[in-house]
Amino acid sequence: MKLQGQIVDIVNRTIFKGEITFENGNIASIIEKQHDVNHYILPGFVDAHIHIESSMLVPSEFAKIAVSHGTVATVSDPHEIANVLGVEGVEFMIENGKQVPFKFNFGAPSCVPATNFESAGATINSNAIKTLLESPEIKYLAEMMNYPGVLFDDGEVMKKIAWAKTYNKPVDGHAPGLRGDDLTKYIDAGISTDHECFTYDEALEKLRKGMKILIREGSAAKNFEALIDLLPEYYNHMMFCSDDKHPDDLIIDHINQLCARAVAKGIDVFKVLKAACVNPVNHYNLDVGLLQVGDLADCIVVEDLKTFKTLQTYINGQLVYDNDKSLIESAPFENLNNFNCDKKEIEDFRVESLAKEIRVIEALDGQLVTNEIIAKPLISKGNLISDIDKDILKMTVVNRYQNQKPAMAFIKNFGLKEGAIASSVGHDSHNIIAIGVSDKVICKAVNLVIENKGGICAVSNSNEKIVPLPVAGIMSDKNGETIGIQYAELDKMAKQMGSQLHAPYMSLSFMALLVIPSLKLSDKGLFNGKDFKFTSLEV
Numbered sequence: 001m002k003l004q005g006q007i008v009d010i011v012n013r014t015i016f017k018g019e020i021t022f023e024n025g026n027i028a029s030i031i032e033k034q035h036d037v038n039h040y041i042l043p044g045f046v047d048a049h050i051h052i053e054s055s056m057l058v059p060s061e062f063a064k065i066a067v068s069h070g071t072v073a074t075v076s077d078p079h080e081i082a083n084v085l086g087v088e089g090v091e092f093m094i095e096n097g098k099q100v101p102f103k104f105n106f107g108a109p110s111c112v113p114a115t116n117f118e119s120a121g122a123t124i125n126s127n128a129i130k131t132l133l134e135s136p137e138i139k140y141l142a143e144m145m146n147y148p149g150v151l152f153d154d155g156e157v158m159k160k161i162a163w164a165k166t167y168n169k170p171v172d173g174h175a176p177g178l179r180g181d182d183l184t185k186y187i188d189a190g191i192s193t194d195h196e197c198f199t200y201d202e203a204l205e206k207l208r209k210g211m212k213i214l215i216r217e218g219s220a221a222k223n224f225e226a227l228i229d230l231l232p233e234y235y236n237h238m239m240f241c242s243d244d245k246h247p248d249d250l251i252i253d254h255i256n257q258l259c260a261r262a263v264a265k266g267i268d269v270f271k272v273l274k275a276a277c278v279n280p281v282n283h284y285n286l287d288v289g290l291l292q293v294g295d296l297a298d299c300i301v302v303e304d305l306k307t308f309k310t311l312q313t314y315i316n317g318q319l320v321y322d323n324d325k326s327l328i329e330s331a332p333f334e335n336l337n338n339f340n341c342d343k344k345e346i347e348d349f350r351v352e353s354l355a356k357e358i359r360v361i362e363a364l365d366g367q368l369v370t371n372e373i374i375a376k377p378l379i380s381k382g383n384l385i386s387d388i389d390k391d392i393l394k395m396t397v398v399n400r401y402q403n404q405k406p407a408m409a410f411i412k413n414f415g416l417k418e419g420a421i422a423s424s425v426g427h428d429s430h431n432i433i434a435i436g437v438s439d440k441v442i443c444k445a446v447n448l449v450i451e452n453k454g455g456i457c458a459v460s461n462s463n464e465k466i467v468p469l470p471v472a473g474i475m476s477d478k479n480g481e482t483i484g485i486q487y488a489e490l491d492k493m494a495k496q497m498g499s500q501l502h503a504p505y506m507s508l509s510f511m512a513l514l515v516i517p518s519l520k521l522s523d524k525g526l527f528n529g530k531d532f533k534f535t536s537l538e539v
Contacts, residue, residue, distance in 0.1 A: 002021050003020045003021075003041060003299075004017075004018070004033070005017075005039050005041040005301060006018075006037075006038065006039065007030060007042075007291070008042035008043075008305070009292075010273045010274060010277060010278055010291070011290060013270045017032065018030060018032045019031055019035070020299070022317040023317075024317070025316040026289075026294060026295065026296055026317065027291065027292065027295050028293070030291070030292075030293055039302065039303055039311060040303075040305055041291070041300070041301055042273060042277065043273075043288075043289065043290045043291045043298065043299055044277065044300045044315070045069070045070045045259070045276050046071070046072065046075065046239075046281060046286070046288060048214050048240060048241040048283075048284075049143070049172065049193075049195045049214050049241035049242075050075070050241060050243060050245065051078075051079060051243065052076050052093065053081050053472075053474050053475055054218075054219075054244035054246065054425070055245050055247050055250050055480075056247050056425070056456075056467070056475055057250075057475060057476060057480050058096050058331075058333060058475050058477075059093055059100070060099050061476075062480070063100045063101075063102035063328050064326045064330070065251060065326065065480045065484075066254055067320045068324075068326055069253055069254035069255065069256045069310055070254075070255070070308065071255055071256075071313075072102070072103055072288060073102070073280075073298070074103070074104055075139070075140070076097075076105060076107070077109060077142035077172070078093040078094075079109040079111070079142055080427070080428070080430065081093060081475075082112045083109075083428050083429050083430055084122065084430050084473060085121060085122055085336055085472055086121070086122030087131075087132065088336065089122070092333075092472075093106060094106055094137055099331030100329070100331055102315060102320070103287065103298070103315065105286050106137065106139065107140045107143075108132035108140070108142060110142050110144045110145070110172075111144065113428070114145055114146070114514065115428075115514050117514055118429045119399050119401055119402070119429060119524065120430075121338045121401050126156050126163065129159075129163055129164075133163050133167045138169070139169065139170075139285065140164070140169045140170040141160060141161065141164035141169060142172050143172040143173060143174035143195070144161065144173055145174040145428075145515040147174070147515075148532050150189050151185055161190050165190055170192050170283060171192055172191070172195075173186065173195075173211065174195070174196050175191075175196060176198065176368070176369060177517060183209065184209060187209055187210060187211060191211075193212045193213070193239075193283070194212075194213060194214070195243055197213055198226060198367060198369060199226055200226055200227060200229065203226075204230060207230065211237075212238065212279070212283055213227065213230070213234070213237065213238050214238070214239045214241040215227045215238060215239070215241070216241050216242065216243045217258055218242045218243040219242075219245055219503045220366070220367075220507050221244070224258060228265060228267070231262060231271060231272070231275060232267055232268065235268075235272075235275055236274065236279070238279065239275050239276075239280050240258045242255070244506060244509075246503060246505070246506050247484040248487050248488040248491065250480070251480065251484045258276065260307050263305065263306055269305050277290065296316055297314055297315075297317035300312065300313050300314070301313075311323060333471075335477060336471065336472055337453055337470060337471070337472060337473060338400075338473065339401075339450070339453040339473055340401055340402055341398065341400050341401070342403055342450070344398065346443045348405065348406050348443070349396055349439040349443055350383045351383060351384040351394070353377070353382070353383075353537070354382065355384070356376065356539075357374050357376060357377070357538070357539040358374070358375060358376075358377045358410060358537050359373075359374060359526065359538075359539060360373045360375045360392055360409075360519075361395070361410070362412045362519075363411055363413040363501070363507055363511065365413070369516055369517055370511070370517070370518055370519055371518060372518050374539055375392055377392075378390075384537075385438070386410075386436065386437045388417060390412075391412055391413065391414070393416060393435050394409075394410060394439070394442060395410060395411045395434070395435045395511065395521060396434050396435075396446065396521075397431050397432065397433050398431060398432040399431050399523040400424060400431050404523065407522065407524060407526070408537070409521040409537060410537075411435060411511065414435050414507075415498045415500045416497050416499055417497060417498035418498065419436060419459045419497045420435060420437065420438075420444065421435055421436070421458050421497075421504060422435075422445035422446050422449050422456070422459075423457070423505055423508055423509055424449050425456060425474050425509045426509055426512040427510055428514075428515070429522070430473060432446055432449050432450070433508055433511060433521075434449075435508060441459050444459050445458070445464075448464060453473060454468065454471075454472070454473025455467055456490060457490070458494050458497065460496075460497050463493070465489065465493055466490075467487055491503070491505060514529055517530045
């Protein structure tokens with residue numbers, strides 16, 4: 001097969017009119033040749049860190065959409081399903097991904113459970129990590145979120161890192177806000193990347209100390225604007241990632257959008273494409289071609305080098321996307337789940353207290369970090385209740401793996417004026433998380449999720465909607481187009497109920513993520529992520 005266009009050779013920083021020949025899935029030749037074709041041919045994009053599960057799609061369905069944006073590969077941490085189902089979940093992701101022509105590069109989840117301060121559905125210890133890393137299908141040790149474990153030389157944590165070194169596989173980091181001597185110790189342990197930087201200065205320090213920094217722009221966490229000015233100087237040490245991408249956002253764009261935004265800022269296109277295409281392949285030793293003779297034929301045809309609108313996508317020489325049509329077919333799979341709790345009663349969500357002040361989680365739009373604020377609670381008949389006027393709403397995390405009393409807290413900035421929203425996508429352990437204006441609607445939303453053995457839902461004064469997520473309680477068994485439309489409708493409903501957040505369900509899912517400061521809620525109670533210990537609701 002022959003492909004003509006303006007060939008973008010990122011490695012040698014040249015663009016020329018030419019012709020590429022594919023043979024047996026590889027690039028057999030690249031020659032300069034005059035022709036009238038004006039579109040551009042370049043290596044495919046790589047998302048350098050993503051949890052496929054957060055798209056609410058199984059890998060095969062994720063691939064169908066991703067190729068439409070020129071993405072040919074991902075560096076995928078199956079941490080979310082692993083927290084629900086353990087190694088069995090990791091194996092499900094690998095096997096399902098194999099059913100389609102797309103390059104999923106899975107890691108061994110390093111923190112299952114993410115912490116000892118929450119209830120997960122499984123445990124992956126250092127012995128299981130060794131077994132995973134032995135496999136050539138596992139490319140790296142996924143994000144080491146337990147940075148306190150690294151700093152205090154926790155035995156299990158250090159064994160996991162040691163096994164990655166034994167098998168010569170990179171170790172991904174996850175250390176938001178870590179600076180100074182603690183950062184140095186974290187890096188010296190062998191951790192090579194971080195995708196959690198949310199300030200320029202933090203990322204700069206990590207780059208100067210030898211880390212690779214990933215510029216993240218997902219559905220909830222958006223750090224592009226904070227970090228992009230580092231790219232012109234540090235382009236050899238940076239990559240692009242989405243981390244978490246909800247289905248409605250994935251339908252619109254992917255890594256291609258970050259390239260377009262970077263070029264629009266005047267950044268040299270070769271530096272941008274180095275981060276988007278080349279650096280992930282080199283850092284993780286991926287079997288992904290870079291448009292060189294002898295490489296695997298993984299490339300894309302784009303309209304221009306400004307919008308990066310994808311016209312065609314090739315993986316191993318196979319055309320998988322062509323002019324607005326994905327050529328990847330849906331793959332059959334068997335559902336796995338782990339939902340073992342009973343429905344709740346309204347009384348389960350009472351918070352008996354006469355406190356004069358309480359700790360409140362302050363959610364920040366576009367960020368995973370939260371603040372802790374002190375507020376005066378609204379009390380009715382000895383029960384702390386949502387204060388709609390002050391936008392301080394009651395929040396719960398309900399253990400989905402066994403029957404347990406719901407944990408309760410309060411949160412600001414979700415903005416609901418009526419009803420409740422709930423989700424069984426609750427990073428990292430994926431217990432049920434809900435926020436609402438009353439105990440009654442919170443209970444109704446939680447029970448709707450339990451009835452469906454997983455899902456995201458909204459309950460208003462006049463309506464209720466749920467997007468069921470029967471695969472591990474975190475992914476749909478439907479195709480990407482269907483789930484994207486359903487999710488967009490639910491997102492719209494949450495905003496009609498008052499939420500002003502860009503992605504209320506994505507933000508909701510991170511309010512139980514204990515490894516991100518500062519104040520979060522697990523199924524075991526309110527947690528201070530800075531001190532890494534539980535704290536009290538009452539001040």
